[in-house]
Amino acid sequence: MSDRSEAAEQFVKRLIRPEIQQLSAYHVPESKGLLKADAMENPYRWPDEMKQRWLECLADVEINRYPDPHAKLVVEGLKKAMNIDPQWEVLLGNGSDEIIQMLAMAVATDGAKILAPEPGFVMYRMVATYMAMEYVSVPLAEDFGLDSELMLSAIKEHQPALIFLAQPNNPTGNLFSWETVEAVIQAAQGLVVLDEAYTAFTDADSLFLLEKYPNVVVMRTVSKVGLAGLRLGLLVGSKEWIEEIDKLRLPYNINILTQASAEFALHNYSLLEQQAANIRQSRTLFYQRLGELKGLKVRPSETNFLLVTVAAGKGKVVHQQLKARGILVKCLDGSHPRLADTLRITVGSDDDNNRIVAELSDLI
Numbered sequence: 001m002s003d004r005s006e007a008a009e010q011f012v013k014r015l016i017r018p019e020i021q022q023l024s025a026y027h028v029p030e031s032k033g034l035l036k037a038d039a040m041e042n043p044y045r046w047p048d049e050m051k052q053r054w055l056e057c058l059a060d061v062e063i064n065r066y067p068d069p070h071a072k073l074v075v076e077g078l079k080k081a082m083n084i085d086p087q088w089e090v091l092l093g094n095g096s097d098e099i100i101q102m103l104a105m106a107v108a109t110d111g112a113k114i115l116a117p118e119p120g121f122v123m124y125r126m127v128a129t130y131m132a133m134e135y136v137s138v139p140l141a142e143d144f145g146l147d148s149e150l151m152l153s154a155i156k157e158h159q160p161a162l163i164f165l166a167q168p169n170n171p172t173g174n175l176f177s178w179e180t181v182e183a184v185i186q187a188a189q190g191l192v193v194l195d196e197a198y199t200a201f202t203d204a205d206s207l208f209l210l211e212k213y214p215n216v217v218v219m220r221t222v223s224k225v226g227l228a229g230l231r232l233g234l235l236v237g238s239k240e241w242i243e244e245i246d247k248l249r250l251p252y253n254i255n256i257l258t259q260a261s262a263e264f265a266l267h268n269y270s271l272l273e274q275q276a277a278n279i280r281q282s283r284t285l286f287y288q289r290l291g292e293l294k295g296l297k298v299r300p301s302e303t304n305f306l307l308v309t310v311a312a313g314k315g316k317v318v319h320q321q322l323k324a325r326g327i328l329v330k331c332l333d334g335s336h337p338r339l340a341d342t343l344r345i346t347v348g349s350d351d352d353n354n355r356i357v358a359e360l361s362d363l364i
């Protein structure tokens with residue numbers, strides 16, 4: 001190690017907060033040449049004719065200028081595409097991950113806590129650490145529903161400033177019962193965020209809660225419906241909330257190419273909806289075929305992924321073996337005690353799903 005590196009390390013040790021030094025950066029595995037079934041992406045591309053029209057839109061973009069700071073046309077397009085009542089305000093983030101961070105920044109006073117059920121989406125915990133906030137994780141019930149007793153007592157004890165409920169939940173794939181969701185909202189003195197990242201793959205819709213409760217906001221993303229590359233998430237809520245959170249948004253957080261592409265894609269939203277409908281159909285078939293494999297348990301899903309558990313002690317091995325055969329899925333073994341030997345597999349085209357079933361049936 002050079003003297004300069006050693007000296008830099010000393011500075012880092014002294015200056016960077018210990019909990020950040022202990023953190024591992026969000027890991028994205030190399031996927032070149034692999035069938036990508038690890039990140040809940042839509043497998044379908046756009047028809048050539050549509051790509052051509054998109055490129056024409058991009059050619060008109062004034063890349064030398066800053067983008068519209070409020071991305072008004074994107075907001076309008078999202079409201080229309082997602083049937084969001086005009087009375088609600090919409091704030092945009094560079095992916096919903098950025099919105100999670102803005103929400104935490106907004107409430108992060110000394111002692112403020114974030115609460116979420118687990119197994120759940122990892123960014124809630126990570127963002128709590130970024131903001132030096134305490135993170136309270138509440139175990140899900142046996143069936144991966146919300147354990148209302150545990151949730152209510154944790155809320156009473158910790159009085160969290162923020163509660164995240166992913167509806168449906170990642171990585172378990174299920175919806176929480178509305179009754180328990182509402183009990184949580186009623187018990188909370190803090191803000192409850194309904195994270196609807198998988199809204200395209202379920203009939204459930206949390207927007208009605210905005211009307212009913214003053215301490216609810218709804219978060220969505222276009223990542224799972226086919227626009228993961230854009231990095232665009234949205235927070236829907238009343239003016240009172242959105243105006244405050246908006247103060248934490250870095251200027252121009254939605255770049256000009258994302259804005260132009262999102263406007264274009266939202267004008268063609270029926271194609272994305274059709275693709276999502278195809279994925280839902282494929283999910284049914286994929287679920288059935290995986291369910292027929294002996295030595296594997298698959299859970300029903302309201303999302304575009306399936307959670308499968310293989311024989312005890314085999315999770316990591318099967319993950320590696322699939323990779324060796326050109327298939328990348330997410331290995332959740334080791335991430336939570338309830339997820340031992342569990343893999344999360346994105347639903348793709350029927351061909352991709354059939355290939356995964358064939359390889360799995362050979363392996364297990």
Ligand SMILES: Cc1ncc(COP(=O)(O)O)c(C=O)c1O
Pocket residue numbers: 040094095096097098121166169170195197220221222223228232233
């Ligand atoms: C529940 C949930 N919320 C939010 C996100 C983040 O989505 P985005 O791509 O918009 O940052 C994900 C992505 O996996 C997710 O599963």
